[in-house]
Amino acid sequence: MKYLYYPGCSLHSTGKAYEESVLAVFKALEIPLEELEDWNCCGATSYFSIDETEAFALAARNLELAENQSGNGHANLIAPCAACYLVLTKTQHYLTSYPDIKQKVNDALDTVGLHYEGKTNVRHPLDVLVNDYGLDKITKRVKKPLKGLRVACYYGCQVVRPFKVFDDSLYPTSMDRLAKALGAETIEWPLKTRCCGGSLTGTIQEAGLRLSRALLIDAQRRKADIMITCCPLCQHNLECYQDRINRKLGDHIHIPVAYFTQLMGIALGLSEKELGIHRLFNRPRFAVTAPKKGEPVHA
């Protein structure tokens, strides 16, 4: 199956490490990725606050480009950024269930000779890795099982809500299953899908910080060595503001926050460099050792 890759704006700046690790992991697993040519911003949440139809049109252009670029029309468009993933999925969903919206959007696309059939399938790398590629195959590829590493899997909001595309909205498990497949252990916690503050950390910081804080403290309280995310904004919020939270609210938070693909890369034996680990503010020290002879890889 051919996969198209939609980086989205964040993966070109704050989420650089996410892009690097996604590409590295897919390469290591020999899953071909092809970047969507001349993709544009998905519109994120802000755009919907100004003009709904324009927002749909903006996102639809990407879906249309994908349709063209993948010869057979049935495109699998991978969007690692949670916001992009949701906006594209949402657009796809509304365009199919509301013919009049689709009509409006297509009328707009027609002006530049584009037309969207509605065949693009928006996917999240987590979905692709766990469900298309498969955990068994991943386990087989693990070179450095993450023995004894306690991971807090943080899904955030927009990958699992509001659409139940590949996991439960209220209590998702795919990232946990993935981490276990890499030999790590995961913590049971109720906050795995609670909002990290999103863009509020940039606007109404007080509010934003407190949301991130709740997650970080609870993860630490449950003795997690590291938190992994599948969203650049979550990663940014949870990692970059730890000092500020400690300063402002007198906490003692110190927990590495990485992308799930980075953790995966480590287990697959990729170098920290190619996974962009060096870009993290507090670098996780992975106490990983190559398995002794005869010892099963998956602990």
Added chain:
Amino acid sequence: MPDVKLNGSIRIGFYICHCGHNIASTVDVDAVAQYVATLPGVIVSRDYKYMCSDPGQEMIQTDIKEQNLNRIVVASCSPLLHEHTFRTATEKGGLNPYYFQMVNIRENVSWVHTDKSAATTKAKDLARAAILRVFHHRSLEPKRVPVNPDAMVVGGGIAGIHAALTLANAGKKVYLVEREPTIGGHMAMFDKTFPTLDCAACILTPKMSQVKNHPNITLWTYSEVTNVEGYVGNYSVTVKRKPRYIIEDLCVGCLECIEKCIYKEGKYPDEFNVGLSKRKPVYIPFPQATPQLVVIDPDTCIEFKSGKCKKTCVEACDRDAIDFKQEERFEEVKVGTIILTTGFQTFDARRVPYYGYGKYPNVYTSLEVERLVNASGPTGGDVILRDGRRPTSIAIIHCVGSRDKNTNRWCSRTCCMYSLKLAHLLKEHTEAEVYNFYIDMRTPGKSYEEFYDKLLDENVRFIRGRVAEVTDWADRPSEEGKLVIRVEDTMVGVVRRIPVDMVVLAVGMEPQSDAQAVRKLFNISCSTEGFFLERHPKLAPVDTFTDGIYIAGACQGPKDIPDTVAQAGAAAAQALTLIDSGEIELEPNTAFVVQDACSGCRTCLTICPYSAISRDDAKQKAYINEALCKGCGTCVAACPSGAIKQNLFEDEMIFSEIDGILNTGPAGTNGGVACSPK
């Protein structure tokens, strides 16, 4: 096509009903009456406010006599509602009731349309259809069949128990079939009952033993209905008797075998205590179980698993009642009526993960708490949590799996009241702080609101708001080690976090998981939620669309004990009416073969689902056994030579209805005869 010559002998009376404003407000009844007066054969055409009223019916009767009418057409509500009424009126007037035809202009017209002219046109079309139809009506004699006086009740909860006793006390023989090893159902598991707080066991167990000892009741527990055949008054039911591995007539319920089982302690989750305690492979559900017979569970008994058990139970039984070789038996019985009281199941709280049931040990379902506070329960009535602590603060969450489009959208009607009851009992047992989280407090019932008042005075805390989540996420030290409730106190308009030790989920009532299968078995319908469908929501609440089969209790919809018992009584009364009438009049809509026309081609033989059609090979003709025919008319439609006719639904009748509707009859504009296939 009615032969216009007939007009001389056909004298039709047409009556259109206003039904107050129900019809008259949307259909111009006057115009319809005037129009119908112009149709062939119509002698009388009147409109009246309420045709179903006595004056209305008398009008018909007098007209029949004075105008010597020989056909009656009434345009009013649905025939399913009043056909019988008007047939009787016709008969009282001295006519054969089957000369009557009904036109549905309420359910099918006035109630579903707004455009008055369109509605009036439609009413005219339908009336015309009926007028043309009655030309072909013939005098018929209803088929009468005797009603078997024996009855069957399926389901041994409080509904089944009450229905069975009512019938039995009226001197009828009753078979009570229960799938569990004991009767009693959910009520037997409850501790106290609202609003009077009398103990469930105290009022239920006497009735249970009455059932056991009643000479007219045959009690079959651990049994299931597997097949139902026949028709109203004459059903034949097959019942599977599952093996108990105990010879019922020998066992006296001394429980020695349980005592001596090689398992010293219980090892498997106890169904009756909803898994809060453990039982042995040989067990009795609860002390007052009826009948007092032990059961051996083959899935857990060592003898069944390995065949290498010391069989200490067998040694223990001095009456040799234990029989590992026992096999399931099938009994076939004939009954005239059947009452279904198969009850409900509680909502599985795991379906709403945000309440943490199954994840946090101290989250309980209401049913579990009923056992927990029960003196004969797993803890002897002591409220000790799964983690061994005693709660100092308890949250009761209403509407779990009710009023939620993501799970069950209906209100379960009982949860508010039983939550109040549990609040009272838990406070009594623990002196803990008790919170009730509700969306709307629904206490509609005799002295229910008073009970709510009482609770308010017992300073139970009431917070109006649907709880969003139960977590062990401590936001501050005071919440450490607690279950934290997150809810908006909608009366204050503020979101609150409330730490508690114990959470009780007031789970809703839903249809039994096998309701659909049961429904098919007894040939009745289910409403959209999956509960059994009553014949009429108001006027026939315990009847079904299959004559002789009645429903009562929570299988028809969520219900508390008083309503259930009332409905069970009603169902029994309906059954008695049928039984005591001795015989039942069947709609004479059976099919018959016009011998001369039959070519003996055998097409019909294979089609009849009741094998009511046989072939006289000597005469080379098909023949229909009227007693077996149920009147579906499938054979009529299939007969290539048109030799089979169905009473009340003859081809001519339906063709003339089509004529009438499309206005191509003799009254029609284009003479109609144009292109009739016949």
Added chain:
Amino acid sequence: MTTPMVEQVKSSTNHRTTKKAIVRRIKYEEELDHSFGEEIASFAYGEKLFSCIQCGTCSATCPLSHYMDYTPRKVIAMTRAGFKEEILNSLTIWLCASCYSCLVQCPQQIHITDVMYALKREAIASGYYPRRLPIPVLAKAFFNQVRKNGRNTESWLLVNLYLRTNPFKMFKEAVLGMKLLFHGRMSLMPDRIKRRNELTTILNAVKAREGAVRS
């Protein structure tokens, strides 16, 4: 009614300091906008707005409700009832972080997040929102940048934001900015798509059409 300034956001529950004033509160029918509910509900799935049973699940699942002047439940009630002024001036709609928790748990399956979007749009269109509140400003800045370049460059987006709302804040953020820059997690190179005019044409087409519809 006055909009609380953003700087006032406090987590303390101490109310002793706040000045008490006697205010006459009563709502006359003619002060309400009775078509407001329908207007807002006109987006896809919006009609469900009217089936709200006021259970408060949305407020309780909402991670931000404790900062809102009206809880989401109240917003629904007031929107239905036509409290246009109050709602469009409220902070609540801007605090919604689009986490969709309310939507997935709502027993009536009301698309609350989308209601909030609709309210935001209405507020911006009719210029109601609190002026120095960064969120709508951010939204607009984002909107313009994307309309111009087809992509957004976070660095410039933020600079832009702080200039418009609270320039002083920029210095506070500078440290973090440098750190990001240093870790190669922020670029000052504005990101653009190639066929910018293609995109503009599309978006203008939408505008034109909607303009046509409105007039």
Added chain:
Amino acid sequence: MQSEVNHPVPVNDWEPKIVAFFCNWCTYTAADLAGVSRLKHAPNARIIRVMCSGRVDPQFILDAFAKGADGVLIGGCHPGDCHYMEGNFKALRRMRLLGTMLRSMGIESDRFRLEWISASEGERVRTVINDMVGKIRMLGPLGLPRRFEEWDKEMEALEEQVHGKEEAVNA
């Protein structure tokens, strides 16, 4: 809430006429339920009650079309729910056959419909009828009787010609 389809007044105020055969136990009851629940819908369907969809003779349908129906709707119990065990299957088999026949006669498939509607599906009665009326409105009148008349005329004309010829010959 879906409301009564409000039809634009069509040319020469033609209104689709639909003849509906509903089985007594499921669909007719559902129609009653629709009534009791006041579910407004298009007033174009005329219901004929039969005990079972299995009773519906293909001739009824042909007759209805021949006499000017623009559409025919048959309603029965869901598969497995038939009050008479399998009457609805019999109906299904027949109507499949008839359907292909009608299409070959140039009667569009939207004009002829077999629907399973259980006693509890009042809402479905409304949607099915509205939907069918909408589709037939698109198709326009079927008007078989008129066509028949035209054909008759043509036949007469033909005969006359033939006669004419004969006379000519005789003369």
